[in-house]
Amino acid sequence: MTPDQPIIDWAWVGRNLDLLLEKTGEHALITVLSVLIGLAIAIPLTITVRRWRPLVGPVLGFTGALYVIPSLALFAFLIPITGLSLTTTLIAMVGYTLLILIRNTLAGLDGVTPELVDVATGLGYGPGQRLWRIEAPLALPVIMAGIRLATVSTIGLVAVAGIIGQGGLGDVIINLGIHAFFATPIIIGTILAATLALAADAGLLALQRALSPWAGRRAVDG
Amino acid sequence: MIAFLGELGAWFTDPAHWTGNDSIPLRLGEHIGLSVGGLGLAMLVAIPLGLFIGHTGRGTAVVVSASTIGRAIPSVAILGLAFPVTLTLGWGLGVPPTLLALMILAIPPILTNLYVGLREVDPELRDAATGSGMSGRQLLRRVEWPLALPLVLAGMRTAAVTVVATATIGAILSTGGLGRYIIDGIAQQDYPKMVAGAVLVMLLAFAVEGLFAIIQRRAVSPGLQRQAGPGGVLATPEGRAGGG
Amino acid sequence: MISAAAPTASAVSFEHVEKRYGAGPPAVRDLSLTVPAGEICVLVGPSGCGKTTTMRMVNRLVEPTSGRVLIDDQDVAGLPAVELRRRIGYVIQQVGLFPHLTIGQNVAVVPNLLRWAKADVAERVDELLLLVGLDPETYRDRYPAALSGGERQRVGVARALAARPSVLLMDEPFGAVDPIRRERLQNEFLRIQDELGATVIFVTHDVDEAIKMADRIAILDVGGALTQYDTPNAILSAPASPFVEQFVGADRGLKRLSLSRVGDLPLDQPLLARVGEQRAAVRARLPDDGAFVLLTDGQRRPLGWLSREALNADGPLSDTEAVPGSALLQPESTLRDALSALLAADVQSGVVVDAHDAVLGTISVDAISATLRVDPA
Numbered sequence: 001m002t003p004d005q006p007i008i009d010w011a012w013v014g015r016n017l018d019l020l021l022e023k024t025g026e027h028a029l030i031t032v033l034s035v036l037i038g039l040a041i042a043i044p045l046t047i048t049v050r051r052w053r054p055l056v057g058p059v060l061g062f063t064g065a066l067y068v069i070p071s072l073a074l075f076a077f078l079i080p081i082t083g084l085s086l087t088t089t090l091i092a093m094v095g096y097t098l099l100i101l102i103r104n105t106l107a108g109l110d111g112v113t114p115e116l117v118d119v120a121t122g123l124g125y126g127p128g129q130r131l132w133r134i135e136a137p138l139a140l141p142v143i144m145a146g147i148r149l150a151t152v153s154t155i156g157l158v159a160v161a162g163i164i165g166q167g168g169l170g171d172v173i174i175n176l177g178i179h180a181f182f183a184t185p186i187i188i189g190t191i192l193a194a195t196l197a198l199a200a201d202a203g204l205l206a207l208q209r210a211l212s213p214w215a216g217r218r219a220v221d222g
Numbered sequence: 223m224i225a226f227l228g229e230l231g232a233w234f235t236d237p238a239h240w241t242g243n244d245s246i247p248l249r250l251g252e253h254i255g256l257s258v259g260g261l262g263l264a265m266l267v268a269i270p271l272g273l274f275i276g277h278t279g280r281g282t283a284v285v286v287s288a289s290t291i292g293r294a295i296p297s298v299a300i301l302g303l304a305f306p307v308t309l310t311l312g313w314g315l316g317v318p319p320t321l322l323a324l325m326i327l328a329i330p331p332i333l334t335n336l337y338v339g340l341r342e343v344d345p346e347l348r349d350a351a352t353g354s355g356m357s358g359r360q361l362l363r364r365v366e367w368p369l370a371l372p373l374v375l376a377g378m379r380t381a382a383v384t385v386v387a388t389a390t391i392g393a394i395l396s397t398g399g400l401g402r403y404i405i406d407g408i409a410q411q412d413y414p415k416m417v418a419g420a421v422l423v424m425l426l427a428f429a430v431e432g433l434f435a436i437i438q439r440r441a442v443s444p445g446l447q448r449q450a451g452p453g454g455v456l457a458t459p460e461g462r463a464g465g466g
Numbered sequence: 467m468i469s470a471a472a473p474t475a476s477a478v479s480f481e482h483v484e485k486r487y488g489a490g491p492p493a494v495r496d497l498s499l500t501v502p503a504g505e506i507c508v509l510v511g512p513s514g515c516g517k518t519t520t521m522r523m524v525n526r527l528v529e530p531t532s533g534r535v536l537i538d539d540q541d542v543a544g545l546p547a548v549e550l551r552r553r554i555g556y557v558i559q560q561v562g563l564f565p566h567l568t569i570g571q572n573v574a575v576v577p578n579l580l581r582w583a584k585a586d587v588a589e590r591v592d593e594l595l596l597l598v599g600l601d602p603e604t605y606r607d608r609y610p611a612a613l614s615g616g617e618r619q620r621v622g623v624a625r626a627l628a629a630r631p632s633v634l635l636m637d638e639p640f641g642a643v644d645p646i647r648r649e650r651l652q653n654e655f656l657r658i659q660d661e662l663g664a665t666v667i668f669v670t671h672d673v674d675e676a677i678k679m680a681d682r683i684a685i686l687d688v689g690g691a692l693t694q695y696d697t698p699n700a701i702l703s704a705p706a707s708p709f710v711e712q713f714v715g716a717d718r719g720l721k722r723l724s725l726s727r728v729g730d731l732p733l734d735q736p737l738l739a740r741v742g743e744q745r746a747a748v749r750a751r752l753p754d755d756g757a758f759v760l761l762t763d764g765q766r767r768p769l770g771w772l773s774r775e776a777l778n779a780d781g782p783l784s785d786t787e788a789v790p791g792s793a794l795l796q797p798e799s800t801l802r803d804a805l806s807a808l809l810a811a812d813v814q815s816g817v818v819v820d821a822h823d824a825v826l827g828t829i830s831v832d833a834i835s836a837t838l839r840v841d842p843a
């Protein structure tokens with residue numbers, strides 16, 4: 001990293017295309033897995049706390065505290081148990097998605113107009129049917145906004161796991177770039193990660209619109 | 223587990239970790255110094271800029287791009303990019319790139335929230351204020367700023383938490399701070415040291431959250447305090463800025 | 467009702483004023499009118515006819531494209547806008563109370579901008595809250611969120627009056643409250659204006675409100691043209707154009723009732739009885755042809771009517787015996803409002819009360835209808 005070096009060493013990029021592709025895939029995979037596992041936990045948990053309202057405070061308090069723990073510290077807590085493994089990255093990432101996913105799912109379901117819930121009950125929907133047929137579809141834009149936010153912030157956080165060699169493009173930025181005093185992997189890794197984030201954001205937004213065509217465009221753009 | 227907790231306790235009570243050039247007070251001081259510095263620099267840029275854009279409604283593209291960049295670029299990448307920049311500028315390693323990265327990371331949440339806070343002021347209130355004979359400055363100081371304050375403080379809290387978290391990662395650029403214990407602990411496979419560092423960083427992050435909760439209660443007019451009940455949407459439009 | 471102008475009131479004049487927003491047709495077109503000092507001028511007209519625009523040119527929230535707006539013969543364009551606005555009261559429909567300031571601080575906004583001494587501001591705030599019927603001890607330190615819509619409107623008026631403005635601009639100030647509360651607010655404002663004597667420009671959509679509040683009404687047509695500017699009486703008896711005629715409505719005869727107030731008619735004085743009084747004593751006062759007695763509490767506030775039969779027994783009167791239901795009226799209520807209140811309550815006469823709800827007398831449907839038969843000219 002000296003002033004006379006070119007900003008991007010294209011020869012290096014050419015030699016490492018396979019690696020970059022692999023790391024991008026890995027980054028995307030960790031993100032998708034984290035958000036899916038996060039949803040698998042957050043949705044049942046939200047439905048549960050909606051039944052037992054006193055649990056809302058503790059659940060949001062706990063996931064909120066988890067959210068505030070700096071990622072490197074969270075990795076450090078996990079390493080003695082799960083080592084320098086992909087599991088460590090995954091557990092931490094899932095932990096960070098929980099607050100966003102639970103809060104938005106809760107806000108989405110609670111935000112359904114009470115009259116509509118009333119009408120549905122009056123029409124003879126059972127509680128389960130009402131949740132799936134009425135409340136969930138109406139809450140979808142807000143839930144999807146949570147998924148977008150969780151996905152984009154996970155893409156940013158995964159990179160930190162490059163410190164333990166399990167961070168997808170973070171490995172490229174940290175281990176090949178920063179540690180090697182070599183600017184090219186830093187820049188390329190950043191561009192790939194940012195592209196991934198913007199693509200995921202745009203893709204999820206499109207999905208959200210396709211799934212809830214009735215929702216006004218403004219309402220879902222959060 | 224019990225044995226590990228014993229080792230952890232021993233690490234904390236070891237007098238060697240309380241003095242010298244790798245001591246807890248020193249690392250904590252470095253960490254706070256970096257964080258306050260990064261946040262302070264960011265405020266110096268973001269607040270005047272946000273006030274101008276929010277009050278006049280000119281230059282909104284700046285806010286939109288800042289908030290997009292803030293969301294899309296990982297904090298690690300900002301640290302990584304700051305590194306060749308400061309090297310090229312001849313500012314060297316360690317503190318300068320970390321400080322630069324922290325500042326860049328902290329700008330978007332403060333700027334966006336300040337802008338949104340000012341823009342969301344009810345036009346009727348602006349009208350009432352102007353009609354009562356307030357000058358532009360008085361409108362900003364007496365009406366727009368206090369009404370935007372809850373969002374501004376929420377943005378600063380997000381920024382502060384992000385900065386504390388990223389300052390930890392700054393250890394990979396051979397900065398000081400509490401991240402040193404974690405990075406060195408991983409490298410030396412010294413788990414008590416690593417976990418001790420994590421405990422300290424976590425406590426610091428919690429303290430920052432607590433501090434902002436207190437500031438929020440003190441500084442925001444009681445007329446604007448809504449119960450921060452559970453179930454609301456995320457407090458800031460940013461969420462967690464760029465990770466960390 | 468022409469109120470005596472306070473020494474501070476100022477005349478407001480528009481001279482060939484035109485306002486265009488962008489390239490479109492003018493919002494206000496060649497407007498010339500003078501509001502004499504101390505009068506209430508009401509601007510009415512269909513939506514979008516430029517009422518708000520006209521009003522906002524007075525405090526320079528809008529600058530005219532051409533023509534002049536004068537306050538006491540001074541062109542407002544030559545006055546510094548900020549100082550000008552501090553001596554013009556401004557009330558808007560949405561009230562616009564600052565949510566982060568207490569009620570007291572809201573009322574104190576303009577005095578504070580004018581850097582009054584602290585003690586003077588505090589005194590003035592309490593004085594104004596009392597004036598608009600809000601107990602200072604209860605309301606001063608509350609925040610707007612804790613107030614009802616009607617209470618907020620009152621605070622809005624108090625805030626506009628704080629620095630003793632010589633001109634008061636009110637843009638649909640009572641538009642956001644229900645009709646009953648609006649009637650009360652109108653009455654209260656007329657009572658305040660009697661003492662205040664400011665020059666008031668008042669915007670409304672509601673012709674009845676215009677007739678009730680106005681010394682003079684300015685009727686604007688779409689496109690910002692002034693079609694008639696005259697006293698309510700003259701507008702009702704001689705509409706200047708088919709537009710005005712249509713605008714004031716087919717029931718002009720009935721609307722004339724809005725020109726007079728309950729207080730303008732002689733009130734009947736019913737026989738009053740107080741709670742706790744011995745029936746025998748009341749019976750003794752009751753004339754042979756009297757069928758009813760009005761029962762009041764210790765402060766002369768009406769509780770309801772008692773029939774002659776109810777007095778036949780002995781012992782003191784209790785407050786549960788009266789038959790409630792008679793409409794309560796205020797001297798400032800228009801005859802039209804009074805009539806509809808009486809018809810709605812299905813009663814023959816209503817009790818008129820003062821600002822403290824004490825009985826002033828009663829007024830009957832017959833007395834009101836009789837005014838319709840008298841030639842108004």
Ligand SMILES: Nc1ncnc2c1ncn2[C@@H]1O[C@H](COP(=O)(O)OP(=O)(O)OP(=O)(O)O)[C@@H](O)[C@H]1O
Pocket residue numbers: 487488493512513514515516517518519520671
């Ligand atoms: N700031 C503005 N920019 C452009 N056009 C405006 C602006 N303010 C008002 N107008 C236009 O000028 C015309 C008059 O508006 P104004 O608000 O004065 O009407 P109004 O009589 O007060 O209507 P309403 O009874 O609905 O309050 C309308 O056609 C309106 O659209």
Ligand SMILES: [Mg+2]
Pocket residue numbers: 517518519637
């Ligand atoms: Mg208007």
